[in-house]
Amino acid sequence: MNTDSCPIPTPQERSFLAIQQAAEQTMLEKVSRAISDATAEVTRNVQDAGLEFEPTSEGYFMFAVQQATFVRLCGGNPDTLRGGNSEVGEHVIRNCRNIIDTYWKSHTGQGALKSTSLSQAIGHSNKRGPS
Numbered sequence: 001m002n003t004d005s006c007p008i009p010t011p012q013e014r015s016f017l018a019i020q021q022a023a024e025q026t027m028l029e030k031v032s033r034a035i036s037d038a039t040a041e042v043t044r045n046v047q048d049a050g051l052e053f054e055p056t057s058e059g060y061f062m063f064a065v066q067q068a069t070f071v072r073l074c075g076g077n078p079d080t081l082r083g084g085n086s087e088v089g090e091h092v093i094r095n096c097r098n099i100i101d102t103y104w105k106s107h108t109g110q111g112a113l114k115s116t117s118l119s120q121a122i123g124h125s126n127k128r129g130p131s
Contacts, residue, residue: 035061 009017035058043055068078073092076084 031065035065
């Protein structure tokens with residue numbers, strides 16, 4: 001008998017998974033919209049204030065969500081970055097490394113940010129508009 005195989009879910013388990021996956025998809029869509037909305041809001045408010053800064057990229061807000069989520073997942077306070085469980089943090093980092101190694105490095109060029117620096121990806125820039 002092969003103990004490595006996944007058992008076939010019961011009808012109740014399938015129903016539960018469908019409900020959970022639908023809620024997850026809705027949540028992720030809301031997060032994506034919130035990131036887009038925050039980017040647009042900053043752009044609008046900066047323009048309305050007459051400031052000459054480059055617009056904040058969506059990457060900046062994605063990074064903010066990632067950092068706050070990571071800290072909360074580890075049991076810490078996202079406002080102070082204190083109180084997290086380092087063992088949980090290491091587990092999360094290993095999971096991220098496994099995603100990189102399994103899905104990105106083995107499939108060169110697929111899903112990668114080609115020649116994009118971290119600063120570009122998160123939209124962090126010190127550049128200002130004309131002086």
